[in-house]
Amino acid sequence: xxxxxxxxxxxxxxxxxxxxxxxxxxxxxxxxxxxxxxxxxxxxxxxxxxxxxxxxxxxxxxxxxxxxxxxxxxxxxxxxxxxxxxxxxxxxxxxxxxxxxxxxxxxxxxxxxxxxxxxxxxxxxxxxxxxxxxxxxxxxxxxxxxxxxxxxxxxxxxxxxxxxxxxxxxxxxxxxxxxxxxxxxxxxxxxxxxxxxxxxxxxxxxxxxxxxxxxxxxxxxxxxxxxxxxxxxxxxxxxxxxxxxxxxxxxxxxxxxxxxxxxxxxxxxxxxxxxxxxxxxxxxxxxxxxxxxxxxxxxxxxxxxxxxxxxxxxxxxxxxxxxxxxxxxxxxxxxxxxxxxxxxxxxxxxxxxxxxxxxxxxxxxxxxxxxxxxxxxxxxxxxxxxxxxxxxxxxxxx
Amino acid sequence: xxxxxxxxxxxxxxxxxxxxxxxxxxxxxxxxxxxxxxxxxxxxxxxxxxxxxxxxxxxxxxxxxxxxxxxxxxxxxxxxxxxxxxxxxxxxxxxxxxxxxxxxxxxxxxxxxxxxxxxxxxxxxxxxxxxxxxxxxxxxxxxxxxxxxxxxxxxxxxxxxxxxxxxxxxxxxxxxxxxxxxxxxxxxxxxxxxxxxxxxxxxxxxxxxxxxxxxxxxxxxxxxxxxxxxxxxxxxxxxxxxxxxxxxxxxxxxxxxxxxxxxxxxxxxxxxxxxxxxxxxxxxxxxxxxxxxxxxxxxxxxxxxxxxxxxxxxxxxxxxxxxxxxxxxxxxxxxxxxxxxxxxxxxxxxxxxxxxxxxxxxxxxxxxxxxxxxxxxxxxxxxxxxxxxxxxxxxxxxxxxxxxxxxxxxxxxxxxxxxxxxxxxxxxxxxxxxxxxxxxxxxxxxxxxxxxxxxxxxxx
Numbered sequence: 001x002x003x004x005x006x007x008x009x010x011x012x013x014x015x016x017x018x019x020x021x022x023x024x025x026x027x028x029x030x031x032x033x034x035x036x037x038x039x040x041x042x043x044x045x046x047x048x049x050x051x052x053x054x055x056x057x058x059x060x061x062x063x064x065x066x067x068x069x070x071x072x073x074x075x076x077x078x079x080x081x082x083x084x085x086x087x088x089x090x091x092x093x094x095x096x097x098x099x100x101x102x103x104x105x106x107x108x109x110x111x112x113x114x115x116x117x118x119x120x121x122x123x124x125x126x127x128x129x130x131x132x133x134x135x136x137x138x139x140x141x142x143x144x145x146x147x148x149x150x151x152x153x154x155x156x157x158x159x160x161x162x163x164x165x166x167x168x169x170x171x172x173x174x175x176x177x178x179x180x181x182x183x184x185x186x187x188x189x190x191x192x193x194x195x196x197x198x199x200x201x202x203x204x205x206x207x208x209x210x211x212x213x214x215x216x217x218x219x220x221x222x223x224x225x226x227x228x229x230x231x232x233x234x235x236x237x238x239x240x241x242x243x244x245x246x247x248x249x250x251x252x253x254x255x256x257x258x259x260x261x262x263x264x265x266x267x268x269x270x271x272x273x274x275x276x277x278x279x280x281x282x283x284x285x286x287x288x289x290x291x292x293x294x295x296x297x298x299x300x301x302x303x304x305x306x307x308x309x310x311x312x313x314x315x316x317x318x319x320x321x322x323x324x325x326x327x328x329x330x331x332x333x334x335x336x337x338x339x340x341x342x343x344x345x346x347x348x349x350x351x352x353x354x355x356x357x358x359x360x361x362x363x364x365x366x367x368x369x370x371x372x373x374x375x376x377x378x379x380x381x382x383x384x385x386x387x388x389x390x391x392x393x394x395x396x397x398x
Numbered sequence: 399x400x401x402x403x404x405x406x407x408x409x410x411x412x413x414x415x416x417x418x419x420x421x422x423x424x425x426x427x428x429x430x431x432x433x434x435x436x437x438x439x440x441x442x443x444x445x446x447x448x449x450x451x452x453x454x455x456x457x458x459x460x461x462x463x464x465x466x467x468x469x470x471x472x473x474x475x476x477x478x479x480x481x482x483x484x485x486x487x488x489x490x491x492x493x494x495x496x497x498x499x500x501x502x503x504x505x506x507x508x509x510x511x512x513x514x515x516x517x518x519x520x521x522x523x524x525x526x527x528x529x530x531x532x533x534x535x536x537x538x539x540x541x542x543x544x545x546x547x548x549x550x551x552x553x554x555x556x557x558x559x560x561x562x563x564x565x566x567x568x569x570x571x572x573x574x575x576x577x578x579x580x581x582x583x584x585x586x587x588x589x590x591x592x593x594x595x596x597x598x599x600x601x602x603x604x605x606x607x608x609x610x611x612x613x614x615x616x617x618x619x620x621x622x623x624x625x626x627x628x629x630x631x632x633x634x635x636x637x638x639x640x641x642x643x644x645x646x647x648x649x650x651x652x653x654x655x656x657x658x659x660x661x662x663x664x665x666x667x668x669x670x671x672x673x674x675x676x677x678x679x680x681x682x683x684x685x686x687x688x689x690x691x692x693x694x695x696x697x698x699x700x701x702x703x704x705x706x707x708x709x710x711x712x713x714x715x716x717x718x719x720x721x722x723x724x725x726x727x728x729x730x731x732x733x734x735x736x737x738x739x740x741x742x743x744x745x746x747x748x749x750x751x752x753x754x755x756x757x758x759x760x761x762x763x764x765x766x767x768x769x770x771x772x773x774x775x776x777x778x779x780x781x782x783x784x785x786x787x788x789x790x791x792x793x794x795x796x797x798x799x800x801x802x803x804x805x806x807x808x809x810x811x812x813x814x815x816x817x818x819x820x821x822x823x824x825x826x827x828x829x830x831x832x833x834x835x836x837x838x839x840x841x842x843x844x845x846x847x848x849x850x851x852x853x854x855x856x857x858x
Contacts, residue, residue, distance in 0.1 A: 011729075011783070011784045011785060012725065012728065012729070012784075013725075013729075014432065014724070014725035014728075014729045014730050015430060015431065015432050015472070015473075015729075016432070016473065016535055016537075016720065016724070016725060016730075017471060017472060017473055017535060017536070017537030017538075018535050018536060018537070018720040020471075020536070020537045021536050021537065022513040022514075022515035022516045022519070022536040022537065023494065023513065023516050024491070024494075026516075026536075035417075035445065035491065035492075036419065036424055036427075036443075037424070037427040037428060037443070037472065037489065037491075038423055038424045038426070038427045040427070042427065042472075043426075043427030046426050046427045046429065046430060047423050047426055047427065050423075050426050055426075056422055056423060056426065059423075061421060061423075062421075062423045065423065078720065081716075081720055081721075081722040081723065082720065082724065082725045082726075083725040083726065084726060
């Protein structure tokens with residue numbers, strides 16, 4: 001079993017319940033949606049212990065507790081002051097154990113992994129359709145700076161992604177783009193435990209980039225960012241990827257700090273910011289997007305009550321959006337309550353998955369809130385795009 | 399033999415299929431507490447949402463001779479809620495509402511699984527607090543604390559254990575399903591404002607009984623204005639008798655008013671260094687400064703040396719949110735703990751030093767204590783590695799518990815067969831015999847917490 005590698009951590013759990021928090025909706029989205037003690041990180045450590053001791057086996061009905069975790073790392077954050085258990089890696093190892101043991105996992109998880117490996121993207125699009133968002137844009141093949149949007153940004157947010165590229169190019173970045181050759185980063189494999197094809201996929205992806213003389217990857221997707229920067233080296237058994245990887249939050253910060261673009265138009269909106277788990281808690285990127293927002297003239301920035309390391313998940317993490325959509329929607333609804341409490345007109349974030357889930361929450365609640373990428377706000381201020389996109393009832397072309 | 403499927407079906411009829419489980423993986427997380435006690439699995443877990451559902455569950459338990467174990471936040475030690483026999487784990491997580499915060503009467507009414515952190519968060523919005531004493535972290539529930547008569551490092555120096563008059567009224571469901579209320583709430587046309595007013599104080603019957611006499615479904619607590627000031631001190635002393643003198647100074651000369659928290663810690667690596675962390679109490683800056691000055695004066699007079707107060711800030715501020723680094727070197731276990739007179743602290747310290755460190759050569763357990771009004775709650779605590787050290791720790795704890803409780807120490811937290819139950823049973827005091835009589839009277843089938851506090855065999 002893959003969890004054997006983590007046995008020491010699993011036994012280190014002191015069952016303190018810091019991971020559970022003081023109410024169902026306070027920190028952990030899994031206890032919020034499933035309610036069982038077995039949904040908590042502490043419960044999962046006892047389940048893992050029983051698996052290690054041969055007192056329990058992986059079974060199909062256990063999958064909901066393990067695959068219903070949003071991998072948001074709120075528990076891991078809390079455990080930093082307790083036993084410092086890497087609950088995320090243990091959960092991923094448990095998911096991989098399910099697959100290794102041939103135990104049925106949620107079909108939508110397998111489907112996502114299958115599409116990622118067989119079709120090159122999680123939506124099963126043809127390569128041409130998947131790159132359709134880039135129509136009309138010009139890229140510089142071999143520039144060394146690869147813009148890598150990832151599946152969600154390519155498929156679901158064509159307009160947003162186009163605006164982002166226009167902004168980056170206006171700021172002087174010579175971007176390359178893989179076009180029809182772009183394939184999924186591989187995240188669907190490790191979040192669903194389908195690790196058999198992971199090394200092959202990762203090796204091919206890296207080779208493709210190296211053949212194209214890529215020196216740096218810029219991506220708006222925190223999952224792709226972490227895939228290249230963390231998972232690839234781990235899977236390939238190397239210390240560091242030979243390619244620099246940056247998330248757009250850091251690139252936007254650079255644009256603002258170095259004044260690579262002039263923010264000339266006021267954005268007279270009350271705006272809050274949702275911290276994506278994978279750049280926030282996972283990587284400690286809290287300040288860059290805030291600095292960017294605060295640099296936009298006229299913008300009134302307000303924080304939500306739960307922010308940064310204590311931010312509540314949007315519901316889009318861990319593959320739960322596909323595997324347990326009702327749980328995902330419930331969590332996004334809860335997060336929207338935090339947004340509404342600020343009185344904001346716009347909730348900004350910097351992750352396609354968060355943008356999608358929060359958008360779905362606003363649709364469900366019929367809330368007059370617009371969900372925007374930080375880059376879109378910068379683009380409006382820079383005059384690259386019309387301010388009509390700020391309107392809560394604006395419908396993007398895609 | 400329990401017919402698991404049948405009981406599941408009956409429970410589903412009461413609460414629906416989403417709040418009952420007999421799945422092994424759902425039961426496993428209820429099999430351990432914060433101690434090294436062996437895993438004890440219930441047969442079912444059920445999560446009621448109302449007193450009516452609890453009453454119906456009790457009917458099934460009585461009819462089918464199924465013990466019920468009551469679970470709060472799951473942060474107990476001493477085998478205190480684990481299923482000693484195959485039975486139903488009653489997880490009260492959904493009964494977690496703040497029913498009322500009454501600013502005029504200075505009371506808060508809550509359901510049992512409202513956490514201290516949740517209540518404090520809401521109280522402080524209104525400039526109020528309860529000042530929970532226990533250091534169990536964010537998931538620690540009010541019902542769980544009160545039903546075990548808990549106490550800890552914060553607030554106890556001024557206000558004492560939970561149950562020391564700050565618990566005003568209780569709503570309890572007896573094992574036969576009847577609901578009873580205590581204090582002023584027992585008088586239907588009155589309200590929830592006073593503990594001792596109608597006959598004997600029956601709240602005291604339930605507080606500390608670890609759930610063997612009833613299931614708490616609502617509590618009313620005495621709350622107070624929160625202070626705007628934080629003034630923490632940290633000092634070391636070189637002799638325990640000086641710490642005792644300081645305890646007397648706080649209790650006698652200044653009348654419990656100066657400190658709302660006072661915590662003693664002695665690290666096994668430096669058994670002659672007595673570290674004191676103190677939280678000065680007061681509502682006005684001038685008063686705080688005066689009290690602080692007098693505390694400093696007394697500590698210095700006793701030869702104490704003051705240090706950076708930041709660790710004391712971290713300690714007292716982390717009580718509800720979770721203390722930092724407590725599990726980094728292993729899982730925790732408390733032992734050799736209980737209440738004792740200020741002047742007797744030396745006896746328990748001597749056992750720690752001579753029996754634990756010198757005789758047994760165990761150098762990982764520290765010694766600590768919380769000042770209470772006029773007495774101490776003292777303990778030994780260690781980090782250890784599971785599973786390899788679990789049995790050794792339990793054996794050590796058993797031996798030390800026996801020694802400590804043979805002295806002037808009253809046990810804190812009894813629990814099940816791996817708690818202090820056997821020690822209490824062996825003393826067979828009049829108190830214990832009366833408790834058994836009461837238990838038999840209110841719970842003739844021994845449904846609630848069977849095997850907790852009183853062995854099953856003692857209640858035929």
